[in-house]
Amino acid sequence: MHSTTFLIEFGAIILGLGLLGRFAGRFQFSPIPLYLLAGLAFGQGGLLPLDTSEEFVAIGAEIGVILLLLMLGLEYTASDLVSNLKTQYPAGLMDAALNALPGAVMALLLGWGPVAAVVLAGVTWVSSSGVIAKVIGDLGRLGNRETPVILSILVLEDLSMAVYLPIVTALLAGTGLAAGGVTLAIALGVAGLVLLLAVRFGRHVSRFVSSDDPEKLLLVVLGLTLLVAGLAQELQVSAAVGAFLVGIALSGEVAEGAHNLLAPLRDLFAAVFFVFFGLHTDPSSIPPVLLPALALAGVTALTKVATGYWAAQRAGISVKGRWRAGGTLVARGEFSIVIAGLAVTSGIEPSLGPLATAYVLILVVLGPLTARYTEPVALRLSGGLRRPAPVAHAPAGEPVGDQKDAADQKDAADDQDPVGHP
Template identity: 85%
Template sequence: MHSSAVFLIEFGAIILGLGLLGRLAARLRFSPIPLYLLAGLAFGEGGLLPLGASEEFVAIGAEIGVVLLLLMLGLEYTAGDLVSNLKTQYPAGILDAALNALPGAAMALLLGWGPIAAVVLAGITWISSSGVIAKVLGDLGRLGNRETPVILSILVLEDLSMAVYLPVVTALLAGTGFAAGSVTLAVALGVAGLVLLLAVRYGRHISRFVSTDDPEKLLLVVLGLTLLVAGVAQQLQVSAAVGAFLVGIALSGEVAEGAHHLLAPLRDLFAAVFFVFFGLHTDPASIPPVLLPALALAVVTTLTKIATGYWAARRAGISARGRWRAGGTLVARGEFSIVIAGLAVTAGIDSDLGPLATAYVLILVVLGPLTARCTEPLALRLTGRTARRTAVEAAGEAPAAEDSGAVLRDPDTVGRP
């Protein structure tokens, strides 16, 4: 009875604290993820007040949080969207992977962590935060801009890449041999391909089977199906997250909209618990030694993400202003980076990997919204000055008065505030 009371007190305090932190983040107009991570650091190993009775339940809640994050991500896309993005935007996806995964892999090798840690850190630095970026686009009123489909296409390709990447990482972390790892990857690719095929051809029938007018029954069926598939996928060493993502893709139409509406509060609750759980297993004292590498990675991958977005938007025929906006918007890292780091921490790959990932995400989840706002005006100001200086030197004349009218005309945001 006493342990039950302690559990209720601890877990209730966690949920209440997360709610207050979420309200604070909303008032400050930035993502609550860094506050959730800091809360975990404060109440975890080496923190101010370590938790005891509720830690096991928090661990289970964290697993559910990962599953719901990926399910909701899958509900955002249809199989047709994914196939279309693969056909049209795959060059941008390849460039994105090359520019942003390689710095993470190089850093892990430079630190002497070995090839498996290099694969893990490559994923952490590669994947942008879909949740943070979607919120930033909405807050800045850019959902209708011409560069936004380019941004979303890159995010879709990153999310789809996880269906391949996560099984590979899971096999590597499990220490399976080459043959077993190849079988795991083949199973993952086969399942992903089969689900996409079924979703394209029979998505309406699947959605009709799940569909119901009763919100309670829809919630139970979708949640139960997701947890079941996620559990089977994890049993097959494919990754529970990939299983949940594929369930989301298979659902479409009114079922997807209804499930999204019903599951959004649950997703937010358990996702917050997940970020806290990751912080709980990171000793705050372990962060300062890896702060410099994390900061260096943040600087490098901020520049590489901006370059990725700029190139992809330029390829799509977007103006210079839209290219810089696209690049600055893609900088934020968040939920996926922590999911990948969490797998490595659980497997005990390297004691410094978790702290470095925490510091890296803390930096970029705060910096991301700032780069989304400031990259465009800062870049245009610098490039404008450079262009004027070059023209003046070439003509041998004194600088002319600045004509801001040409700068302000942006065809990508015509008619928008």
């Protein structure tokens, strides 16, 4: 009877997620908010709480986090990360300063204490790589000149998680300063060692994992990832960081083949992860934190726009591209939920989970809209505030009339040129 109930519950969850995903795809928006809402509906205080399948869903959620980070690591090579650190670190520092600070301040204003402040800072800091990548593709901006700037910021955020997550894990575990320092030293040492091995011996690692048989490649990569993630967690380093480093160590055809094989598994277990987070959030706990969530979403939407604008300006992108870069970075998603999930599991602050849920729901819906409309709205507002100078008094050398129109058209065309064009 127990197994029968489990099959019915888990089958209904998977079927429901598939239908929600199809619904989201029909209207071209991220399914993440629907998965979170489904978890709220069937979790604590929901319409129909689950019973027998919750433990299996918890395991599936943990695998979902590991696969999310593995797939993220497969997108980058060690040389990409090193190059981004050298050239884009000022944008990464600006991103961290502008977007982590509001979360930390909000937690302190709510009286949640310094540990919760560090956690909420991470929730508001990191943009959603998955949602943003999909939005860029849907809007046809893969070849735009601002796109490499956006991707560089996302890479730096992802790499920063290799340092941030162990710190949060140590803080949530309640370890002292000395133990936390040891944990961080281990995390940095492991990350540095993996990057060194990936740069110098990446081909050998990939050759060891490589197989012409998709079944064997899938088993070896998945088994290696789970093993490394487990060992990382045993060393008090986040399992997600271990998975991310495995992804970085693989490159070339192996990384591409593993990505294709693991993508369906990633999508399945990632959906289960979002449902699991919703299951552990009581819907009745969201209304009391809705106003702080709205305020935090409004502030950090503006700070992300400012981050993208500044980074694109620094890279020599014209005004239109700067606004597009800023608007595209607004969405929050998987990483914010991963960070909040650590806090919910530790039980440091009961309201942190509901606030993070509401915050992500707001920005994962708002993000695609700001990506599409920030540029035209900003240009319309700035154009309305500027008083055009009379043509007769235009300074020498300033384009006027048809010349000005032609210059504007050329500027717009430059923004749309694929990367690498003169």
